[in-house]
Amino acid sequence: MRAQTLRQYLSVHTWAGIVAGFALFIAMLGGALTVFHHEIERWEQPATRHAPMTLAQTEQLAEMVRAKYPAAREQMGVVLPSHSSTPFAYWQATNGDWMQARLGPSAAGAEPSLVIGNARPGLSSTLNALHYSLSIPTYGLYLMGVVSLFYGMALISGVIVHLPRVTRDIFALRPGRNLKRFWQDAHNAIGVLSLPFHIVFALTGALLCLSLPLMMAFNVVTFEGKLMSEIPQVTGAVPAKVAPVDGKPLDLQAILARAEHAAPDMEATAVAWTGYGKPDAVAEVYGEANNSLGVFAAVAVRLNDGEIVGQHSPGARDTNHAVMSMVYGAHFGNFAGDAMRWVYFVLGLMGAVLVYSGNLLWLESRRKRNAALQPANLRWMAKATAGVFLGTCLGIAVAFVGALVAPGMTALSIFVATLAVSVMFAALTAPAVAATGLLVATALVCVAIPVVDAAVTPDNLVRSLASGDGVLAGVDLIAVVCAVIFALFARATWQRARRGDPNSVWARPALANGQTLRDTDTASTTERATDARADNTPMTTTLPEQPDPART
Amino acid sequence: MWSRTFAGLVLGFFAAMALCGAIAYMTPAGWKTAIIPVIALFPLVWLGLFAAVYASRTATRAWIGLGATTVVAWAALLLARAVW
Numbered sequence: 040m041r042a043q044t045l046r047q048y049l050s051v052h053t054w055a056g057i058v059a060g061f062a063l064f065i066a067m068l069g070g071a072l073t074v075f076h077h078e079i080e081r082w083e084q085p086a087t088r089h090a091p092m093t094l095a096q097t098e099q100l101a102e103m104v105r106a107k108y109p110a111a112r113e114q115m116g117v118v119l120p121s122h123s124s125t126p127f128a129y130w131q132a133t134n135g136d137w138m139q140a141r142l143g144p145s146a147a148g149a150e151p152s153l154v155i156g157n158a159r160p161g162l163s164s165t166l167n168a169l170h171y172s173l174s175i176p177t178y179g180l181y182l183m184g185v186v187s188l189f190y191g192m193a194l195i196s197g198v199i200v201h202l203p204r205v206t207r208d209i210f211a212l213r214p215g216r217n218l219k220r221f222w223q224d225a226h227n228a229i230g231v232l233s234l235p236f237h238i239v240f241a242l243t244g245a246l247l248c249l250s251l252p253l254m255m256a257f258n259v260v261t262f263e264g265k266l267m268s269e270i271p272q273v274t275g276a277v278p279a280k281v282a283p284v285d286g287k288p289l290d291l292q293a294i295l296a297r298a299e300h301a302a303p304d305m306e307a308t309a310v311a312w313t314g315y316g317k318p319d320a321v322a323e324v325y326g327e328a329n330n331s332l333g334v335f336a337a338v339a340v341r342l343n344d345g346e347i348v349g350q351h352s353p354g355a356r357d358t359n360h361a362v363m364s365m366v367y368g369a370h371f372g373n374f375a376g377d378a379m380r381w382v383y384f385v386l387g388l389m390g391a392v393l394v395y396s397g398n399l400l401w402l403e404s405r406r407k408r409n410a411a412l413q414p415a416n417l418r419w420m421a422k423a424t425a426g427v428f429l430g431t432c433l434g435i436a437v438a439f440v441g442a443l444v445a446p447g448m449t450a451l452s453i454f455v456a457t458l459a460v461s462v463m464f465a466a467l468t469a470p471a472v473a474a475t476g477l478l479v480a481t482a483l484v485c486v487a488i489p490v491v492d493a494a495v496t497p498d499n500l501v502r503s504l505a506s507g508d509g510v511l512a513g514v515d516l517i518a519v520v521c522a523v524i525f526a527l528f529a530r531a532t533w534q535r536a537r538r539g540d541p542n543s544v545w546a547r548p549a550l551a552n553g554q555t556l557r558d559t560d561t562a563s564t565t566e567r568a569t570d571a572r573a574d575n576t577p578m579t580t581t582l583p584e585q586p587d588p589a590r591t
Numbered sequence: 592m593w594s595r596t597f598a599g600l601v602l603g604f605f606a607a608m609a610l611c612g613a614i615a616y617m618t619p620a621g622w623k624t625a626i627i628p629v630i631a632l633f634p635l636v637w638l639g640l641f642a643a644v645y646a647s648r649t650a651t652r653a654w655i656g657l658g659a660t661t662v663v664a665w666a667a668l669l670l671a672r673a674v675w
Binding site: 044047048050051187188191192195196199242245246249250253254256257260262263266269270274357358359360362363366 | 592595605608609611612615622623624625626627628629630631633634635637638639641642645646668672
């Protein structure tokens with residue numbers, strides 16, 4: 040390939056990565072954790088950890104919502120207790136807003152209260168919302184769809200750039216003095232070895248986020264306006280017309296029994312009613328099918344007599360439903376049990392490392408090798424990288440602690456506040472200090488997760504392990520593992536700051552002039568130059584006091 | 592660079608849209624049975640065409656090449672829609 044073409048792809052790769060990198064990192068980290076959405080959901084609510092809601096309570100929730108909100112009779116869904124430890128109902132209000140309701144705590148014997156909210160407040164839901172929309176209402180979803188496309192473009196161009204050396208370098212990881220080489224190897228190895236999964240994530244992510252705009256575009260551009268009316272039949276299980284029948288609406292238990300009979304391999308996760316109380320009312324039971332990449336399945340039950348009026352599940356569906364189901368399965372990683380979910384968890388984390396190392400490479404390849412004061416754009420990029428990427432890690436860790444310590448606060452507000460403080464901290468200090476400080480803080484907060492779990496809930500890591508409760512113990516254990524990893528990263532970052540090449544944004548700013556670890560810009564003194572290794576310090580110039588263009 | 596990007600963004604989009612639509616109309620059981628598969632195919636086709644424009648020697652060639660692809664794709668779509 041011509042050198043000029045390779046350069047083109049390299050700049051496409053660079054800019055796609057830099058533009059989408061920050062959002063992508065949050066998406067990757069949030070997505071990796073969302074693999075264990077229901078585990079975290081159970082962990083974050085100590086009251087219902089060992090007493091999940093019953094089906095009868097779910098039915099009661101649905102009845103209370105129907106009684107209070109007539110719009111919910113037309114269309115409403117509930118998540119089942121088998122799928123979520125605190126089921127909720129969702130419906131669309133007459134003004135088009137999506138509403139949600141849960142059963143509130145109540146005194147024994149008394150009628151439970153209804154907690155209404157159109158936002159999901161919990162930790163696990165917040166992580167999920169950060170994953171698919173950065174928790175931005177409405178447009179965040181489309182933003183992340185575009186970010187997915189950038190991600191896809193970065194993957195394609197990255198592979199093309201790396202192609203000439205891919206066979207030689209695939210298992211190479213060269214630690215040593217040349218840090219750029221090391222990061223490059225790590226970045227390439229992760230990118231190439233997990234490429235198939237990353238392509239799947241990028242494509243299915245774009246599809247899931249942009250399905251509505253895409254359908255609208257196809258409707259206008261290619262299908263002559265005939266597409267939109269087909270969508271309900273193409274994606275759902277309910278046929279366009281249901282023969283009306285008189286009778287009394289079945290209860291949840293009966294609906295689930297009918298669905299189980301029709302699709303024995305499906306584990307029901309949610310039920311949605313349409314036209315409750317009418318002769319043609321239908322309950323659609325959604326679920327996850329075993330042993331198929333196309334996990335997503337549904338059975339439509341006529342509500343008044345329990346007749347199965349529609350179904351799509353493995354072996355009983357057309358191409359449209361099969362492909363849709365596979366898009367879900369391939370993205371969520373819930374198609375082959377817990378082992379595959381762990382694989383997806385690790386792949387998601389690796390994706391975050393991929394994005395992070397991409398930013399580090401961007402900085403490293405623009406580093407001025409013989410100037411202690413790096414250009415302002417590099418310094419600010421380093422600050423942004425430390426502040427946003429590591430601030431995201433810290434924010435998520437603090438949100439875990441906050442979920443138990445301050446259940447009244449929303450996880451999103453805790454996350455956003457922590458992220459804002461982290462970015463401010465990074466803006467005010469040198470990149471090396473910011474990165475080390477945030478890594479240390481994240482490690483400490485990760486340690487605090489099992490500590491808080493032991494302090495404010497009746498459970499603790501030892502008890503959970505002893506009773507074989509893998510879910511509760513798992514969250515605590517992962518926090519401990521993360522604490523160790525973040526501590527190691529902090530140590531490495533600080534060692535580089537002290538002993539690494541002083542001509543770098545990651546070098547520790549000089550302690551000269553009695554200044555503390557501020558972003559001093561007077562940078563290296565000769566003392567630091569001798570401190571560093573002789574071979575990578577060709578000439579260290581002691582710079583006089585300079586005005587900082589970024590600060591003025 | 593920007594010229595190529597714009598070509599990939601606009602022409603690539605319409606070429607991919609038309610190609611996916613043509614495939615849907617050409618499936619034996621009719622386009623309604625292939626709606627989701629072709630929508631799922633679309634990002635891949637678009638990104639593929641998008642990435643291909645950067646391989647061209649000049650931006651003009653990128654516009655001509657992708658423009659021709661778009662015309663062919665639309666011809667295929669209109670033909671497939673009329674015949675099937």
